[in-house]
Amino acid sequence: MREYMLVMLVAAAACYLTAGLWRRIAARSGAIAAVRARDVHSTPTPYFGGVAMLVGVGLAFLLASHLPWLSKQAVVTHDALGIFLAALVICVVGGIDDAIDLPVIAKVFGQVLAAGVAVYFGVRMYWISLPGAIYTLDPIASTIVTVVFIFVCVNAINLVDGLDGLAAGVVGIGASAMFCYTYFLARWENLLVATTASLITVAITGACLGFLPHNAHPAKMFMGDSGSMLLGLLLACSTISFTGQLDSSVIGSSLTGAGVLAAWLPLILPIAIMFLPLLDLVMAYIRRTISGKWWFQADKQHLHHRLIERGHSQVSAVIVMYLWTAVIAYGVMGVALLRTRVVVALTGVAFIVAAAVTIWPWLRKKMAVHEAVPISE
Numbered sequence: 001m002r003e004y005m006l007v008m009l010v011a012a013a014a015c016y017l018t019a020g021l022w023r024r025i026a027a028r029s030g031a032i033a034a035v036r037a038r039d040v041h042s043t044p045t046p047y048f049g050g051v052a053m054l055v056g057v058g059l060a061f062l063l064a065s066h067l068p069w070l071s072k073q074a075v076v077t078h079d080a081l082g083i084f085l086a087a088l089v090i091c092v093v094g095g096i097d098d099a100i101d102l103p104v105i106a107k108v109f110g111q112v113l114a115a116g117v118a119v120y121f122g123v124r125m126y127w128i129s130l131p132g133a134i135y136t137l138d139p140i141a142s143t144i145v146t147v148v149f150i151f152v153c154v155n156a157i158n159l160v161d162g163l164d165g166l167a168a169g170v171v172g173i174g175a176s177a178m179f180c181y182t183y184f185l186a187r188w189e190n191l192l193v194a195t196t197a198s199l200i201t202v203a204i205t206g207a208c209l210g211f212l213p214h215n216a217h218p219a220k221m222f223m224g225d226s227g228s229m230l231l232g233l234l235l236a237c238s239t240i241s242f243t244g245q246l247d248s249s250v251i252g253s254s255l256t257g258a259g260v261l262a263a264w265l266p267l268i269l270p271i272a273i274m275f276l277p278l279l280d281l282v283m284a285y286i287r288r289t290i291s292g293k294w295w296f297q298a299d300k301q302h303l304h305h306r307l308i309e310r311g312h313s314q315v316s317a318v319i320v321m322y323l324w325t326a327v328i329a330y331g332v333m334g335v336a337l338l339r340t341r342v343v344v345a346l347t348g349v350a351f352i353v354a355a356a357v358t359i360w361p362w363l364r365k366k367m368a369v370h371e372a373v374p375i376s377e
Contacts, residue, residue, distance in 0.1 A: 003067045004183065004202045007060045011206025015056030019214045022048040023221040031099040033222050040163055040305075040314060045219055047098035050227025052214075053207040054091045057234065058084055060203040070199065079196045082121020083237045090114035090154070090233050094226030104296050107225070108151075114233055115150040119143050123237050129266065146240060153239075154232035156277035159284060161228040163304045164217035166318050170325045171231045172208030174273030175201040177329035178238060181269055184337070185242070200238040204231065217314050239270040265336045272332040276303060276325055311361030323354040 026032065026046035033045045061080045064070040071077065093110030096102055102110075118124070124146040127136045137145060161167035179201035185194035211227070214220050223231075243266045271278065280303045285295045293299075307317035331347035 003070055007064050008202045008206035010063050011056040011060035011203045012210035014059045015052045015207045015210030018055050019049060019052040019211060022052045029099060046221045047224035049211055049215060049221050049223035050091055050094055050230050053211055053227050054087060054230055056207040056210055057203045060206060064199055073192060073195050076196050076199055079123055079241055080199060082118055082123050086114045086118040087230055087233055089117055091226045091230045094224060094229045098224035098226055111151055111154050112147060115147040118237055119146050123241055125240055150233055150236040153236035154229045156274060156281040157232035158228040159280050160277040162302055163314050163318050164219040165212055165215050166304060166321055167228055168208045168211050168215050169322050172205050173322060173325045174329050175204035177273050177333055179205060181333050182242060194242045196241040197238040200234055204234050269333055273329040275328045276321060320358050323357060327351055327354050
């Protein structure tokens, strides 16, 4: 655990300390987020926060390759190299888009290229493990499934990046939940295949923590596509690196009462930690398709926009998204692994609190309107 905490601190410190430099570079190079009709921010803001996050992740991986325990895991160092190169590709594509606004087809090509780099280094879905059955994927199917999964995750995180501190906080919370789970697998279940995912997710958590002071409302800089696509790719690779190489039937063997439900967790938890971004992506696709638009045509009807329409401020909308991410990610993990009444009860209470915080501004707004309407005699 000490090595992981050191990795996280290095990622956070490197991202925090270099973000100011990249903010100045963005301002001088014209990589600035102008104020558009669909945007919430009111002043032009520099991009390139994602480049600072890449620096943090890269230094974290470099440190891990020299630490006593992590450096001994050959699969970790090999996968980390491939994932970092894929991250470098997608960050460069995102940085160029932040500077000159690339055509959609060019961004899609960049995302597929980055996914291809990860696949080339062996980070792909070799099989899908379900309780009682393992479905092996042939090389072509494995490549297609991996590329599609990375593409979906990249664009899901990209869509949720709409408010100050939103994407960094949601991804950081989700990555921390994934780290807790994969660390448990590596430490208590002796599944070294989960070590790569532990390294990636703890590095993501650190990079997000380091970037948030620059991105919290009012934001001094944005992560841009260089950051949102980077985080989506890293989350996808952390999932692929163990879900696609893990026999789920062995999970929970050291826990009393954790049986079939825990065995489903490798498939359920990745969806849980990205539930809000994935939900937003699906809703956007359906909404735009019904209205006769392309799925990539932007609008102002994302989940965070709807929260603001219903009475939330930017800060409270972000907090609501944080709450739901934590409740879903940690709740699913706790209930599946521990399955105790206390955990179920705490998860239920957290769900109620999150629901109350979500709807309270809307209820208060409704009550204010009702009280303002004069009663006719």
